[in-house]
Amino acid sequence: VRAFISFLTDFGADGAAAICRGVMLSIAPDAQIVDISHGVRKFAIREGAYLLWMSVPWMPTGIHVAIVDPGVGTDRRPIGIRTMRGDVLIGPDNGLLMPAATELGGISDVRVLSNTDWMLPRRSATFHGRDVFAPMAGHLAAGGGFDGVGPLVERAALVDLRFSEPVVRAGILGTEARYVDSFGNIRLGARPEDLEAALGKLAPGVALRLSIDGRVGGPEILEPVIWGPTFASVPLGGALLYVDSSGQLALGFNQADAAATLAVEAGRNVRIELL
Amino acid sequence: VRAFISFLTDFGADGAAAICRGVMLSIAPDAQIVDISHGVRKFAIREGAYLLWMSVPWMPTGIHVAIVDPGVGTDRRPIGIRTMRGDVLIGPDNGLLMPAATELGGISDVRVLSNTDWMLPRRSATFHGRDVFAPMAGHLAAGGGFDGVGPLVERAALVDLRFSEPVVRAGILGTEARYVDSFGNIRLGARPEDLEAALGKLAPGVALRLSIDGRVGGPEILEPVIWGPTFASVPLGGALLYVDSSGQLALGFNQADAAATLAVEAGRNVRIELL
């Protein structure tokens, strides 16, 4: 079986991701590489962490390289995390890999990437993707054991990153906008169980009020938002609260861009009530 | 030989297409997958149909997955179409696959995708790409027979999609803008034979007048437009009517963006006359 590598960065479309691919394939010519995305907003660690968390459960077990690394060239550590599912996550120790590791069954063991024989001979200060992360992934894909990357480190020493937990109160569910997808749907940080705990069991078609905190002024009030299974539950342009493909709550407009219309981005607080 | 899968969607660059790739490769690890485009405008079925029609003749015979699916979660059917060339087209029954099927020799037989053993165990209401279309393609790529996807359906029952035919009159060719490519060239819905039928046999260098219907006000008149084989037939910025790489008529400006300059998009009517 060909080794599988997934690859996520904020490198954009200017050749940097391709250079990393070239390095991986120079070492492991037969690897099967899938680009998750190279369109993560520059330096947006939480956005990268969300996309990685969302994607890895659907990838074959393998090596997952993720690089959103504003600290490149500092003493932040490059790490490899082996998951209970058997994957190896490769990237900087800045929290980027943590939600994905949890999603893949949790952390088995962690190593710092320090074996210079598995790096490129000359290492730049600004492109560890090419010089450290890609060759490490290549050597793993070519059959090298995980202990080859470098020594074990305590998982407690890793930089953590957690998404905020929803706040469930009687009649109110408080959560956050975690991610805006390319359709403009706003993925939230709560699950249908949380909604039911706050508002009781809801029949499809129930009308809700959403309050979204702005950066200035008071919250944006959006009503009615229909609780429904699919976009066909509301008319064109209508607002829908639904369960997204990751099993989380999400707010979307039928065939329209909710996030652009509302000027909402990741990080905003969202409050959900019955109308 | 490795199974071949091409893949076209309106998913954009946020990881959804990669998730589908991951699902396909989890089932058929050795498949060769080519992304045709994930930049189709959201919900633009006709644009997706055009790109698929344009691309599939140049792809190896294989499986072609296309998803532009505003009706996801409704009762629109997921279908597979086997072509006379031997390909299988996979996607929603909304017309998206039809021009490509015709281009690949026509429809051999059609099946509805209903075998739940070839879908993911849990199916979301909003991401059939991941849960239905990708695993179906994976199972076909892994060697499953076409009859495994589900039962035959009548091809007459499919939602059709046809591009409008050109209107040939003495001295006037009427057609439509079907697609704007990334260079801003406007691909039209007529062929050089239609032009000759309307205007007679034209020598390279002949000057034409094009009238392009706007959404408001009268038509935009563009003259002269030179009939020629290549962009070198006109000066920089000059307007050229040429035979595009699909064998259709197209309007372009030499090293400039015709569609942006003229504010023309797909769907506009275009009238071509001698100047």
Added chain:
Amino acid sequence: VRAFISFLTDFGADGAAAICRGVMLSIAPDAQIVDISHGVRKFAIREGAYLLWMSVPWMPTGIHVAIVDPGVGTDRRPIGIRTMRGDVLIGPDNGLLMPAATELGGISDVRVLSNTDWMLPRRSATFHGRDVFAPMAGHLAAGGGFDGVGPLVERAALVDLRFSEPVVRAGILGTEARYVDSFGNIRLGARPEDLEAALGKLAPGVALRLSIDGRVGGPEILEPVIWGPTFASVPLGGALLYVDSSGQLALGFNQADAAATLAVEAGRNVRIELL
């Protein structure tokens, strides 16, 4: 070992690059293809040449197809260049391939692509990527010898493309902005040795003044610019002169977009002095 093909164009995301991939894989089903970029600015030969030059050293030895070809359909020749490293570069004879050829050890021999048996049977006037370059690459990847593409031509007859050399004077280094990467960092056309020759040996942290010629009015003066190894050498938003991952000088802002802020694009003259 699977044959390796890298692929760089200005085709954008509308299916044209995928069509070329389909043609290559129809001929060489097992080729490993890496897209370097299809986002080169339309017709920007120098930008394409820079990206190709930057990328090929990190690719496996193989076939590198590059197409930025404003002269398609004219009598500009399609060529193949074999490098001393053993690669074959495929593209138009407009200088695009030349810096990469030098980087790969220099030119071994050059052939014009004229073997019609290795082209598609029908050749359009506007899409040689599909009809000429892709099938040539496919036949080479499928094991065809380099002499199969067509007859030898004199390398002196090729269209050349050279980046401008830096100007070293006592106290002043003159160079040019060669490329703006996706982070907005401005890659310059000089190396650290040139800087040392002009300004003497500089300790990290030294403050510099950069003068960037505008298109109108006088030069833009930027000061202080800190000479340092990594972005962590300056505060957020601070200006850094550093050695980029290609070993060249570059100007960047820490976690901000220098090129957008300064409205600088490739081609501008840049003067570097001690502050």
